[in-house]
Amino acid sequence: MQKLQTLFAPSAIAVVGATDREGAVGGAIFQNLQKNFEGKVYPVNPNRDVIFDKECYQDLASAPEVELVVIVVPAKVALQVLEEAGKVNIDNVIVISAGFSEQNDSGEMLEQQLIGIADEYDINLIGPNSLGVISTHSGMNASFGPALPQTGTISFMSQSGAFVTATIDWAIQRNIGFKDIVSLGNKAVVDETDLIKEWGDDPETDVVIGYLEGIDDGREFIDAARDVVMDTPVVLIKSGQTEAGARAAASHTGTMAGSEQAYEAGLRQAGVLRADSAEQLFDYARALAGLPSLDQNTVAVVTNAGGPGVMATDVIGESKLSLATFTEETIDAFDDCLPAGANIYNPVDIIGDAPVDRFVEAIKIALSDRNVGAVLVLGAPTAVLSYADLAEEMGALAESHDKPIMGCLMGGKEADAATKILDKHGIPNYFDPARAITGLEGLARLNTIRSREYHSFEPFDDVNSDRVEQILSDAVADGRSRLGVESMGILEAYGIPTPEGEIATSPSEAKEIAEQYENSVVMKIVSPDIVHKSDMGGVDVGVKQRDVEDAYERIVTNARRYQPDATILGVQVQQQVDLSETTELIIGTKYDSQFGQLVLAGLGGIFVEIFEDTAVRVGPVTDREAATMLSELRAYPLLRGARGRPAADEQSIIEIIQRLSQLVEDFPAIMELDINPVVARPNDAVAIDLRLTIDEGKL
Template sequence: MPDANGLFDPDRVAVVGATDREGSIGRAIMENLEEFTGTVVPVNPSRETVLGYPVANEIADITDPIDLAVVVVPPDIAVEATRELGEQGVKNVVVITAGFGEAGSEGATREQELKSIAATYDMNLVGPNSLGVMSTPSRMNATFGPANARPGKLSFMSQSGAFITAVVDWANDQGIGFKDVVSLGNKAVLDESDFVDIWDDDPKTEVILGYLEGIGDGRGFIDVAREVTKETPIVLVKSGRTEAGAQAASSHTGTIAGSERAYEAGLDQAGVLRAENVQELFDYAQILAGQPVPDGNGVAVISNAGGPGVMTTDAIGDSNLEMASFDQETLEGLREALPEGANIYNPVDVIGDADNERFEAAIDLVLADSNVDAAIVVATPIAVLDYGKLATDIGTLQEKHDIPVATALMGGERIDAPARTLRESGIPNYFDPARAVTSLDALLTYRDITRIEYEQPQTFDVDRERVQEILETAAQRSNRIGVEAMGILDAYGIPTPEGAIVETPEAAQEAAESISGDVVMKIVSPDILHKSDIGGVKVGVSEDGVRDAFEDLITRAKNYQPDAQILGVQVQEMVDLETGTETILGMNRDPQFGPLLLFGLGGIFVEVLEDTTVRVAPVSQREATEMLGEIDSAPLLRGARGREPVDEPALIESIQRLSQLVTDFPAILELDINPLVASPEGVQAVDSRLTVDPDKL
C-alpha cells in the first residue's frame, strides 16, 4: 500500500461536497475541521466560499497538492470525484457517501468501480459508507460526528460509524483520549489489517483498538497482527456471526466448528486480546497503554476494607494471576508499620481507620517485595483518608518500583479527581475490584503473547498428484466423498489401515484373505454419510463370513435408500479400539479464515461431548502440540487410569499433515477423520469423509 502519512497527518485536506447548508453532512465536516492546524480546501461547483473558506469549484481547479480528500457527494458523483482525485495525484481519500456495497447490486457495482480506481491510482481509500477519520495531534476531525476526541495514546478503528460517535462521547466524559480514530465503512480498499500495519509504525500509538463485525481476509489478518503484537497490543470487540456459521454442515467438524470458533481461534493465533464488551475494551486499553508488563504472575492486594479485599482475592483465583507470598523482610516491615489486628499477609488489610501515611507505607513495602509482580490497591472512603493524596502517592510509588499497579478507589464523585490523577500516571482506576483483576490478567496475557516465537509450518514430502487424481475422479460422481478417499490421507502420510474397496463378493473374499485376522466391512456410498445408523458397518468379520457380509451390506443400503449411488464395500484391517483412544481430526473451510482445523475426542460421542479445539491452518508444530493439551480429555492421551500414553508425536504430525493437505487443496471444503485412533504404537485413520468443490479442482 502507498504511504499513509497523509491520511492521519495531512497538511492540506479537500472536502468534495463541502457546503454551508444547515443540517448537511458537508457542513458538519467543515465545522469539525475548523480546529485543524492545516489547510482546508472546500470543493463545491455553486459556492464561492463555505464557512469563510475560499472554494474550488472543480477538483481540477485545486492547484496545490492535496494530502487527504474527503468525499461527501451522491454515490455516482462520488465515483467520478474519486477518479478525478486520482488524476490529480491525491493518494488518500475518505468516501463518506453511502449507497455502495451495502445497497444492493447497483451499489456493489459502484463499489467495484471505487476499488478499480484506487488500484489504478495507487490510492489509500477509506470507506465508502464511512463516518470519516480523526487524528488529534493535528486536531483533524474529518468526520460528521458531534464531538472531537481527546488527545491520547490509543488508536481506534470501527466498522460502525455510530459506535464511534458513542465511544468518543463516552471516552471524553471518562478522560480517555485517542491518537487516531477511523470509521472503516465498507472496507472497499483499506481494511483492519491495513490499519493495524499503519499504526504499528506510529510511535504515538501505544494500543490499537477495534470494533469489528467481520474480518475479510482472516489469514492475512493473522499474519499481519502476530508481527504487530510483538510491540503494540491489539484489543478487539468482535460482534455478529456470519451466515455461514449458522448454516448446517454435513461434517462433524462443520457442525462443531462454526464461524465464531474460527474468530476465536484466528484472533488467538494473531496474538489479539479479545474483549467481550466496550467496558473491557477500554479497561484493557488503559492498563496496556499505561503500565509495564509484569515479569511474573504474583500479585499483591492492599486494602483498607476486608470485604472488597476478599472479593479481589476471589477474582484473582479465577484468573491466571497468583497471590504472591511475601518475603520475611516484607512481613517484618508490615508488622512494624501496621497496627495490631492488621493482616500482614496477602491480601494486606491496613484496617478501616488507616490514614494516608499508613496506606503509603504498606504499598511501598509490598511493591518492594521481589515476589510481587503486580499490585492492586483497593480503598473505600473514610474520613481520615484523603483520596487525592492517596492517588498521588500510588503514582509516585508505582514509578519508583516500576511494576504494574491497578486501583479500585471505590466511591462516587469523590473519586473523579483522584481518578484523573491516577490516569496521568498511567494507572487505571476501577470501581469494581474484579475489573482491576481482569485488566491485570489481560496485561499478563499480553506479556505471554510477546514471548511467543512463531514458527513456520513444517512441509512434508507428499504425493499431491495422487490426491488431485483421487479428488477429480470422485468429484465426477459426487461432491461428497466417503471412505473411498482414504487414499488421500495415505498420500499425505496419515496412516490408514490396510484395505481395499471392492465391488463383488469374490473381490471381498480376496481382499480379506490378504489381511491377517478378522476384518471390518463398510458400505461405500457418497449418499449415505452415517453408515452405522443403517447397519452399514460390520466389525470382526471372519474370512468365512465375508461373502455373506458383502451381500447383506449391499441389501441394507439399497433398502435404506434405493436411489443411493453404491460404489462397493470397503474391506479393512481391524484396528484395536481397546488399547487405543478414538480422536477426531477434521477441517471446515471458513469463509473469512479459510481452513479451520479441529481436534478432539472422537468416535460416536464427538457431537455429544464436543470436547474439541480448533486452529486456523496452516499450523506449526507448536500450535499442533497446543491443540492436544487444550481438550478436556487430554489426560486420556497421557495415560489416565493405568492406560499407556498414546504416541503424541504421531498425533501432532497427523495434525500438521492434515494442515498441509487442506492448505494445498482449497477444493476440500470439509473433511472428517473419525475416528483417528491413537495408541502407544502410533495413529490410524479408521474412517473419513470429505466435501469437495469441483470448480476449484
C-alpha cells in the same frame, strides 16, 4: 499502497460536498474541521461561491493543493470526484458517501469501480460508507461525529460508525484519550491490516483497539499482527459470534469449525487480545496503554476494606492471575508497620482507620517483594482517608517503580476526583474490583503472547501429490463431489497410516477380501451421502469370516432403508485394528473464506458432536502448534495415560495433523475433510475412516 502518515496529519484538506445547509453531513464535517484542525480546510461545491464565510471552489483542480480529500456526494458522483483526485495527485481520500456494496448489487458494482480508480492512482481510500477519520494530535475531526475526543495514545478502528460516535461520547465522560480514530465503512481499499501496520510503526500509538465484523484476508492479518504486537498490543471485539441459520455442514469438522472458530483461532494465532464486550475492550486498552509490563502473573492486594478484598481475591482466583505469596521479609515488614488486627498476608487488610501514609507504606512493601508482579490498591472512602492525596502518592510510586499499580478506589465524588489524578499517571481506576483485575489480566495475556516462539511450517517431502490429484480428478469426472473411505489412498499418498482394506461390490467379493486377513474384519457402507454410518447400521465391527456375506447384505439393506436416494458404492472391508488401550480422535479440515484452511483436532469416534472437545488452528500447522492443540483438549489426560491407561503416541498424532494440514494446503479444492476416528495407540496412530468434500472449480 502508500504509507498513511499524511492521512492523519495532512497540511490541507478539501471537503467535496461541503455546504452550509443545516443538518447536512457535508456541512457538519466542514464545521468540525474548522474547530481544531491545525491545517487549512477548503470547501468544494460547484453550486456555492461561499460556505461559512469561506471561498468555495468549483472542483479539486481549481482548489489549492491538499493532502486529503473528504468526499460527501452521491455514490455515482463520488466516482467522478475520486478520478479527479487521482488526476491531481492526491494520496488520501475518505469516502463518506453511502450507496455502495452495503446497499445492493448495483452498489457493489459501483464499489468495484471505486476500487479500480483507487488502484489506478494508488490512493489510500477510507470507506465508502464511512463516518470519517479523527486524529487528535493534529486536531483533525474529518467526520460527522459530534465531538473531538481528548488526546491520548490509543488508536481505534471500527466497522460500525455508530460504535465510533457512542465510544467517543462515552470516552469523553471518562477522560479516555485517543490518537487516531478510523471508521472503516465498507473497507473497499484500506482495511484493518493496513491500519495495524501503520499504527504499529507509529511511536505515538501505544495500543490499537477495534470493532470488526469481519477480516478480509485472515492470513495476511495474522502475519502482520504477529509483528505489530511485539511492540504495540492489539485488542479487538469481533461481532457475529453466532451462526444462526448457517447451512448444514457436510462433515463433523464443518459443523464444529465454523466462522466463529476460525476467528477465535486466527486472532489467537495473530497474538491479538480478544475482548468480549465494549467495557472489556477499554479495560484492556487503558491498562495496556498506561501501565508497565507484567513480568509475573501475581497480584498483591492492599486494602482498607475486608469485604472488597475478599471480592478481589475471588476474581483473581477465577482469572489467569494468582495472589502473590509474600517472602518472609515482606511478612515481617508488614508486621512491623501495620497495627494489631491487620492482615499481613495477601490480601493485605490495613484496617478501616488507615490514613494515606499507612496505604503508601503498605504499597511500597508489596512493590518491593520479588514475588509480586502487580499491586491492586483497593479502597473504601473513610473520614480519615483522602482519596486525592492517596492518588497523588500512587502516581509518584508508579513513576519510581516498574511494576503495574492498579486502582480500585471505590465511591462517588471522591473517587471521581482521584480518578482524574490517576489518569495523569496512566493508572486506571475502577469501582468494581473485577474490572481492575480484567485490566491486569490483559497485561498477563500480552506477556504470554510476547513470549511465544513462532516457527515456519516444514513440509514433508515424502508425499505423492500426483496420486491425490488423480483421485480427486477421477471423482469429479464421475460427478462425485463427496468422497468416503473409497478414497483412503489420499491419506496414504501423504504418509498418513491407514489399515489395509478394499471395497467390495458384492457379498462374494467381500468374502474374498476378508479371507486375506487372519482375524476378524470391519465392514462399512461406502456412500458419499451418509455421514453418520453407525447411526443407521452401516458399520459392523469384528465380523468373522463365515459371517462376511451376511454382514454385507445387512449393511446395504440398512443403508437403503435409512436413505433410499443415497449413492452406494459398496462396502469397505478393512483389517480390524486392535482398539484395546486406544483413544479415538478426530482430525479434520475446513476451508474458511477469510482464513483459508482450518485444521481441527479433538476427541473423536461416535460421540464427536456430543462432547465437541476440539481445538482449531489456521493452517498450515507446525509441530509445536499441533502439540499445543492436543494439550488444550479436555481429553488430553487420556492421551497422556490417565488412570493406568498406556500413553498414546503423541508424536504420531502430531505428524498426522501436520501431514493433513499440508495436504489441504496443496489441494485447496478440498473444502472439508474428516478423519474420524484416528485411533491413537501406544506406538502409533492410524486413520480408520475418511470423508471429504471437493470444490471442483478449484481443481
